[in-house]
Amino acid sequence: MQDLELLQEGLALMALGMGVVFVFLTVLVISVTLMSKLVGRFQPAPVAVNTGNKSSPSSGSSAQNDEVMAVISAAVHRYRSSRRR
Amino acid sequence: MDKLVTLWEGSGLYNLELGQAVMIMVGLLLLYLAIYKKFEPLLLVPIGFGGILANIPEAGLAISALDQAIEVAKPAVLQQMAAALGATLDPLANAEAWRESLKVIAHDGVAPDQVRAARDIAVGVGYSDGMLYNFYKVAIGSGIAPLIIFMGVGAMTDFGPLLANPRTLFLGAAAQFGIFATLFGAVALTSMGIMDFSLNQAAAIGIIGGADGPTSIYVSSVLAPELLGAIAVAAYAYMALVPLIQPPIMRLLTTDKERQIKMTQLRPVSKLEKIIFPLMLLILVALFLPDAAPLLGMFCFGNLMRECGVVERLSDTAQNALINIVTIILGLSVGSKLMAESFLAFETLGILGLGIVAFGIGTAAGVLMAKLMNLVSKMPINPLIGAAGVSAVPMAARVANKVGLESNPHNFLLMHAMGPNVAGVIGSAVAAGVMIKYLG
Numbered sequence: 001m002q003d004l005e006l007l008q009e010g011l012a013l014m015a016l017g018m019g020v021v022f023v024f025l026t027v028l029v030i031s032v033t034l035m036s037k038l039v040g041r042f043q044p045a046p047v048a049v050n051t052g053n054k055s056s057p058s059s060g061s062s063a064q065n066d067e068v069m070a071v072i073s074a075a076v077h078r079y080r081s082s083r084r085r
Numbered sequence: 086m087d088k089l090v091t092l093w094e095g096s097g098l099y100n101l102e103l104g105q106a107v108m109i110m111v112g113l114l115l116l117y118l119a120i121y122k123k124f125e126p127l128l129l130v131p132i133g134f135g136g137i138l139a140n141i142p143e144a145g146l147a148i149s150a151l152d153q154a155i156e157v158a159k160p161a162v163l164q165q166m167a168a169a170l171g172a173t174l175d176p177l178a179n180a181e182a183w184r185e186s187l188k189v190i191a192h193d194g195v196a197p198d199q200v201r202a203a204r205d206i207a208v209g210v211g212y213s214d215g216m217l218y219n220f221y222k223v224a225i226g227s228g229i230a231p232l233i234i235f236m237g238v239g240a241m242t243d244f245g246p247l248l249a250n251p252r253t254l255f256l257g258a259a260a261q262f263g264i265f266a267t268l269f270g271a272v273a274l275t276s277m278g279i280m281d282f283s284l285n286q287a288a289a290i291g292i293i294g295g296a297d298g299p300t301s302i303y304v305s306s307v308l309a310p311e312l313l314g315a316i317a318v319a320a321y322a323y324m325a326l327v328p329l330i331q332p333p334i335m336r337l338l339t340t341d342k343e344r345q346i347k348m349t350q351l352r353p354v355s356k357l358e359k360i361i362f363p364l365m366l367l368i369l370v371a372l373f374l375p376d377a378a379p380l381l382g383m384f385c386f387g388n389l390m391r392e393c394g395v396v397e398r399l400s401d402t403a404q405n406a407l408i409n410i411v412t413i414i415l416g417l418s419v420g421s422k423l424m425a426e427s428f429l430a431f432e433t434l435g436i437l438g439l440g441i442v443a444f445g446i447g448t449a450a451g452v453l454m455a456k457l458m459n460l461v462s463k464m465p466i467n468p469l470i471g472a473a474g475v476s477a478v479p480m481a482a483r484v485a486n487k488v489g490l491e492s493n494p495h496n497f498l499l500m501h502a503m504g505p506n507v508a509g510v511i512g513s514a515v516a517a518g519v520m521i522k523y524l525g
Contacts, residue, residue, distance in 0.1 A: 003276035009284050010272030014265040017519045024373055024515050025258040025508070031365055032251040039358050 042080070100142035104425025112136035112423065115318070124325035128298065128416050132318065135420015139217055146215040147421035151200065153215065154207030155187045162210050163187060169202040170195055217421035220414055225306045225313070230415040231299035232383045237408030238299070238510070239387025240400050242478065244362050246504040249351035252458065253470070253501075257508025259454030260474030261516045263294030263447025267439050268520075280435045285309050288520040290436050293320045294443025295513030296327070296477040302419065303380060304517045308524055314422030315433045319440035327480045330441065331448050331472050332488050338452045339468045344492035346459075346467040348501045356392070363388040366511070370518075376525070377518025384514065447475040451505065473502040476509035 093099055115133030119126040139147035143157065154162060160180045167174045167183070172190045174183045191200060214222075224230035247253060268291030274280040275287070282290065289305035289312055301320040305313045323330065336344075363385035370381045390400040422428075455471030469489050473481040482502035489498040 003278075006272055006284060007276045010269045010287060013284070013288070013520070013523055014269045016523065017265045017268075017516055018262060020374070020519045021261050021512055021515050022255075022258050024369070025254045025512060027373070028366065028369060028511070029251045029254045031369065032248060032254075032362065035361055035365060036248060036251070036354075036358055039355060039361065043355060043357055 095143065097142045102142065102425065104429050105140040105142055107429060108140040108423055108425045109137050111428070112140065112420070118322070118325075122325075125321045127412055128321045128419075129325075131413055131416020132321070132420045132423070135217060135417035136314075136423035137420075138417070139421045139424050144215070147217040147221070147424055148215050149204070149218055150207045150212045150214050151191060151204045152188070154210065154212040155184055155191060158207070158210065158212065162206065165206050166203040169206055170199050215421075217417060221418040221421045224411070224414045224418045225302060226310075228303060228306060228379065230411050230418065231303040231306070232379055233411045234299040234408055234415065235303075235380055235514075236383040236387035237403045237411075238478070239363070239384035240391045240403040242384075242388055242391075242507050242510070243503070244359060244388065244392075244507060245354045246351055246500050247507050248354045248358050248362060250501070250504050252462070252464075252466075253504035254508040254511070255458060256451050256454055256471045256474040256505035257476075257510075257512040258474075259471065260447040260451035260505070260509050261295065261512045262450035263443045263445070263475065264291045264513065264516050266446045266450075267291040267294050267443035270442060271435070271439055274435065274439075280432060282432070282435070283309075285524050286312055288524055289316055290439050291443060292316075292513070292517060292520070293323065293436075293440035294447045294475070295509075295516060296320070296324055296444060296447065296475040296481070297510060297513045298324065300380060300476075300513050300517050302415070304520060307521055310422075311427055312432070312436065314419060314424075314428050315436045316440075317419040318423070319437050323440055323444050324477050324480065326441075327444070327475075327477050328484050328487075330444050331475075331481065331484050334445055334448045335452055335469055335472050335485075335488050338449060339456070341492055343456070343459075343468050344489060345496060346465050347493075347496055348465060348467055348470075348498070351500060356394070359392040360389070363392065374515060374518045374522070376522040377514050380514040380517060381511065384510070444475065448472045451475065451509075467496075467498055467501065470498055470502040470505050474505040474509045474512070476506065476513055478506050478510060479503065481509070482506040 112133045112135075115129050115136060118124040119129035119133060138144075145153040145156065148156075151166075154166065158166075160183065163180065163183050164174060167187060167190075170187070170190050172187070174186065191203065268287045271280070271282045271287035271290050272284065275282045285308040289301075289309040292301045292304045293316060295301065298317070298320050302313065302317050305316045309316075367382060367385040370377050370385075387400075387403050390396050390403060451471035451474030452468050453471070454474070455466050455468040459466050459468065467489060469485045470482075472488075473485045475481055482499055482505075485502040486497065486499040489496050
């Protein structure tokens with residue numbers, strides 16, 4: 001009798017466990033997809049790589065770099081605002 | 086002459102019990118497998134050596150001060166301890182019988198403060214906790230070592246392939262079926278009267294199917310510490326055997342045509358996505374499954390250190406120096422659980438058997454899930470990468486790649502298989518969280 005109970009518990013845990021794993025990973029798939037889309041919209045992948053590479057040496061701070069930064073940010077700003085329309 | 090007898094009675098040879106001798110052989114076997122067969126040597130060398138150390142007669146390296154005193158102390162001390170434990174010793178029986186009964190009393194149904202009092206007596210007469218016992222208490226008893234290893238694994242993991250093709254997360258989920266099917270198998274064996282596992286023990290055995298060493302050790306340290314030695318040995322031994330266990334199952338379940346399926350090139354993933362992912366995973370864990378937070382929290386932390394790019398020193402330490410240090414201590418601690426009383430049982434055979442079944446079912450479930458996804462989605466998925474859904478990073482992905490190359494020498498699946506592979510790590514940590522929540 002007790003064995004049957006144990007068996008039922010095992011079955012319940014199996015169903016619950018698989019269910020939770022699937023639900024959790026489904027939520028994760030959805031959020032990853034959404035996140036990738038959002039990131040892609042605000043920072044398209046190839047541009048992202050470029051700005052990442054350029055901005056890190058430019059943070060080495062000199063007067064020239066500030067100007068470059070200003071130009072880049074203006075360009076990015078215009079690009080984004082044009083995209084939203 | 087008396088002195089000689091004392092010396093002889095204090096020697097290892099005189100005190101060696103059959104069980105200890107067998108366990109020392111088991112330790113040597115593990116060392117052989119590690120050194121000559123290259124079975125997860127990083128783990129099995131410390132585990133095997135720890136197993137030998139733990140079974141040195143009289144040294145008591147793996148037991149607490151109390152157990153040590155019970156085994157070797159003078160009869161007067163035994164009487165003192167019995168008084169502290171609130172038990173009476175039969176004055177007619179000899180010291181050996183006293184030791185036996187004290188051992189039973191100290192481990193079953195005595196109030197913790199009485200055990201503490203007896204322990205104080207043992208420490209007072211000069212017995213101390215064994216070295217390996219201390220290692221175990223600090224590294225595994227507290228749960229720290231598997232978690233630090235998980236952090237290091239996080240720091241070594243690149244989520245790029247997973248982010249490029251998030252649907253492979255389903256493969257990692259499907260492969261966790263091995264865990265739960267094995268849990269059910271262990272329970273079924275118990276109800277048929279073949280083995281004797283509690284539900285907690287069954288869960289800890291099932292997690293072997295997660296093919297993830299630190300997760301198995303963590304779960305069994307929480308749910309069934311008495312089986313930890315066998316479970317850890319089974320988990321690491323089978324991880325080493327992945328290249329032998331998986332291919333036959335993969336070939337059985339797929340046709341040659343399916344194995345030749347080419348997958349589309351993965352898109353490049355931006356750095357920002359890689360930084361956001363561990364944080365997002367952490368938030369989801371916090372919202373839905375706080376019980377998986379220790380494992381996945383450390384995992385995400387390690388991964389964030391890797392991806393954020395501003396703490397390279399920490400990331401480097403986490404994936405090299407720290408993980409090596411912890412691996413040594415973890416291995417010795419696991420070895421300390423390879424003591425004859427707990428390891429030489431019929432149940433150990435059951436654990437080894439169920440463990441390999443768990444691997445097989447997990448592999449099969451992953452492959453079948455990939456075939457199912459192929460039916461419903463437009464983007465082709467090679468079913469072989471489903472087998473990488475059992476974690477065992479990166480071995481399982483390499484196996485998928487190798488089997489794929491056998492069918493088509495120009496079809497490289499390695500990067501595609503890394504997606505389900507790391508998904509499997511997340512999946513088994515989630516499964517661990519569910520089981521700890523349900524049973525802990």
